[in-house]
Amino acid sequence: MSYSVGQVAGFAGVTVRTLHHYDEIGLLVPGGRSHAGHRRYDDADLDRLQQILFYRELGFPLEEVAALLDDPKADPRAQLRRQHELLTARIERLQQMAAAVEHAMEARRMGINLTPEEKFEVFGDKDPEAHAEEAERRWGGTETYEESQRRAATYTKDDWKRMQAEVASWGERYDALMAAGEPPTGEAAIAMAEEHRQHITKWFYECTYEIHQGLAETYVSDERFKEFYDSMRPGLAEHLREAITANAARHTS
Amino acid sequence: MSYSVGQVAGFAGVTVRTLHHYDEIGLLVPGGRSHAGHRRYDDADLDRLQQILFYRELGFPLEEVAALLDDPKADPRAQLRRQHELLTARIERLQQMAAAVEHAMEARRMGINLTPEEKFEVFGDKDPEAHAEEAERRWGGTETYEESQRRAATYTKDDWKRMQAEVASWGERYDALMAAGEPPTGEAAIAMAEEHRQHITKWFYECTYEIHQGLAETYVSDERFKEFYDSMRPGLAEHLREAITANAARHTS
DNA sequence: GTGCGTCCTCACGTCGGGTGAGGTGCAAGC
DNA sequence: GCTTGCACCTCACCCGACGTGAGGACGCAC
Numbered sequence: 001m002s003y004s005v006g007q008v009a010g011f012a013g014v015t016v017r018t019l020h021h022y023d024e025i026g027l028l029v030p031g032g033r034s035h036a037g038h039r040r041y042d043d044a045d046l047d048r049l050q051q052i053l054f055y056r057e058l059g060f061p062l063e064e065v066a067a068l069l070d071d072p073k074a075d076p077r078a079q080l081r082r083q084h085e086l087l088t089a090r091i092e093r094l095q096q097m098a099a100a101v102e103h104a105m106e107a108r109r110m111g112i113n114l115t116p117e118e119k120f121e122v123f124g125d126k127d128p129e130a131h132a133e134e135a136e137r138r139w140g141g142t143e144t145y146e147e148s149q150r151r152a153a154t155y156t157k158d159d160w161k162r163m164q165a166e167v168a169s170w171g172e173r174y175d176a177l178m179a180a181g182e183p184p185t186g187e188a189a190i191a192m193a194e195e196h197r198q199h200i201t202k203w204f205y206e207c208t209y210e211i212h213q214g215l216a217e218t219y220v221s222d223e224r225f226k227e228f229y230d231s232m233r234p235g236l237a238e239h240l241r242e243a244i245t246a247n248a249a250r251h252t253s
Numbered sequence: 254m255s256y257s258v259g260q261v262a263g264f265a266g267v268t269v270r271t272l273h274h275y276d277e278i279g280l281l282v283p284g285g286r287s288h289a290g291h292r293r294y295d296d297a298d299l300d301r302l303q304q305i306l307f308y309r310e311l312g313f314p315l316e317e318v319a320a321l322l323d324d325p326k327a328d329p330r331a332q333l334r335r336q337h338e339l340l341t342a343r344i345e346r347l348q349q350m351a352a353a354v355e356h357a358m359e360a361r362r363m364g365i366n367l368t369p370e371e372k373f374e375v376f377g378d379k380d381p382e383a384h385a386e387e388a389e390r391r392w393g394g395t396e397t398y399e400e401s402q403r404r405a406a407t408y409t410k411d412d413w414k415r416m417q418a419e420v421a422s423w424g425e426r427y428d429a430l431m432a433a434g435e436p437p438t439g440e441a442a443i444a445m446a447e448e449h450r451q452h453i454t455k456w457f458y459e460c461t462y463e464i465h466q467g468l469a470e471t472y473v474s475d476e477r478f479k480e481f482y483d484s485m486r487p488g489l490a491e492h493l494r495e496a497i498t499a500n501a502a503r504h505t506s
Numbered sequence: 507g508t509g510c511g512t513c514c515t516c517a518c519g520t521c522g523g524g525t526g527a528g529g530t531g532c533a534a535g536c
Numbered sequence: 537g538c539t540t541g542c543a544c545c546t547c548a549c550c551c552g553a554c555g556t557g558a559g560g561a562c563g564c565a566c
Contacts, residue, residue, distance in 0.1 A: 004512080004513080005512090005513075006511095006512065006513080011373050012373050013373060015554085015555080016512095016513085017554065017555065017556085018553085018555095020514090020554095021553070021554060025552095025553095034513090036513075036514085036561075036563085037513080037514060037515095037561085038512085038513055038514075038562085039513085039514095050373060053373075054350075054354075056553095057350075061552070061553090062552080062553070063552090076358075076361065077456065077457055077458075080354065080358050080457055080458050081457075081458045081459070083354050084351065084355075084458045084459065087347055087350055087351040087354065088351065090347055091344055091347045091348065091351075095344065097307075097310075097340055098337060098340040098341065101307075101333060101336050101337055101340065105333050120264050120265050120266060120303060120306075203330065204330055204333055204334070205333050205334045205337045206334070206337065258543085258544070258545095259543060259544080268523085268524080269543090269544085270523070270524065270525080271522085271523065271524095273523095273545090273546090274522070274523060278522095287531095287544095288531095289530075289531055289532085289544075289545085290530085290531095290544080290545065290546095291531090291543085291544055292544085292545090309522095314521070314522085315521080315522070315523095316521090
């Protein structure tokens with residue numbers, strides 16, 4: 001069984017030119033040539049191509065791909081293990097990005113102004129310095145709630161107002177609920193947690209129960225988020241977190 | 254608050270040159286310039302840069318990134334929704350790739366010879382034609398079990414033999430177990446399922462309970478995989494699937 | 507023999523930047 | 537006051553991973 005460039009290009013989903021290129025740079029030299037000089041790929045070549053495409057997809061430069069594949073002390077078992085690790089690492093990375101996106105949007109929803117460093121946190125730039133100076137800018141600056149609101153206002157003003165009204169209404173009702181001594185695991189609190197989740201879904205993005213729980217954690221762990229909720233009533237942040245957790249538990253069981 | 258190229262490059266984790274480039278092509282033009290002609294980026298620029306990097310990371314060409322960001326009918330809400338969708342789609346894709354890698358390795362373990370089309374299945378090339386002709390090659394070909402074994406033999410011969418011995422031993426014991434009338438949910442069968450899982454982990458890759466269950470499904474749904482197991486004893490494939498499921502359930506509860 | 511389809515080999519174009527070369531503006535140290 | 541250093545500027549060529557013709561060879565079909 002041997003295949004022409006066209007056939008291989010066909011089922012591998014690459015162009016003929018790409019195969020030519022790989023031949024040129026010695027990354028994938030076909031097992032043989034026909035008498036007319038046409039490239040003939042055998043099954044081993046296909047296996048190799050599959051591996052090449054795998055690593056390419058994950059963004060490796062071709063030179064490194066060659067190194068990985070020609071590594072003599074990497075048998076198929078090691079290859080597989082590596083591929084599997086790469087994939088799971090990648091997935092984790094994306095999940096972190098998703099979490100960061102959710103986080104960023106929550107900040108926006110509350111009119112919290114992230115520092116530049118925080119904005120780029122997603123991209124994994126663990127550079128924990130310039131932190132004193134940063135706090136200066138953050139708390140000493142003159143950027144107000146109002147101002148950051150203005151910046152977020154690519155919404156129509158009406159939309160924004162209506163959303164704020166919903167938030168306010170929800171806040172008052174949650175305040176009342178706590179005043180009445182309702183526990184976080186009670187029906188009333190759980191209903192409010194669910195309303196909170198649906199508010200996010202309505203105005204921002206599909207907020208799953210899982211995501212919601214993630215957000216709940218930051219409401220108590222991040223000072224600014226906590227302040228947002230505690231300003232409605234002291235202790236609200238924690239109360240809400242527990243209600244959200246209870247609500248999530250109910251729906252994932 | 255405004256920042257120089259160097260500062261921005263710093264916390265965004267890109268080079269100064271990149272920022273120059275983005276300015277040149279009009280993708281990110283700084284809000285202003287200092288009297289000396291130095292670029293000054295303001296907070297809105299940072300937000301935009303963050304978005305740019307997000308889409309770039311997902312592989313969009315810069316021109317498209319510009320189109321996405323300058324789309325007038327995409328408010329922050331729509332952006333967020335889109336980003337979130339892109340991420341979850343990407344994650345799903347990677348998970349499929351991971352599953353395909355697992356699948357490929359199982360095939361190798363059993364000496365099953367995938368058709369070229371199957372080898373590239375991962376890369377999503379749904380082209381369900383040329384299927385009759387394909388079956389010809391697949392079943393009519395002369396490639397034997399032996400041959401495909403040979404190709405997979407980048408293992409040391411010893412390793413391969415020892416692995417095969419383990420498989421054989423396991424098969425005999427599973428055969429006996431079924432002959433004795435053990436149910437798939439019984440202790441003995443579950444122990445065999447667990448041994449099966451650990452065999453894969455030992456020789457190939459970290460096989461989680463979740464992955465194991467995925468494999469179990471293909472053992473009954475893919476004719477060739479089914480044949481591999483049923484040749485040890487008719488009905489073994491299905492028996493094993495249920496045992497694996499029971500074993501997985503025990504460990505994830 | 508004349509299409510046609512697929513293959514071949516140059517060889518230049520494109521995209522997203524990297525990497526100097528050579529020059530300017532400004533603060534600090536001598 | 538002068539120079540040294542640093543961060544910035546523009547101009548311009550270089551690179552990887554192909555895309556995109558141009559111009560030609562093969563084989564089969566009519």
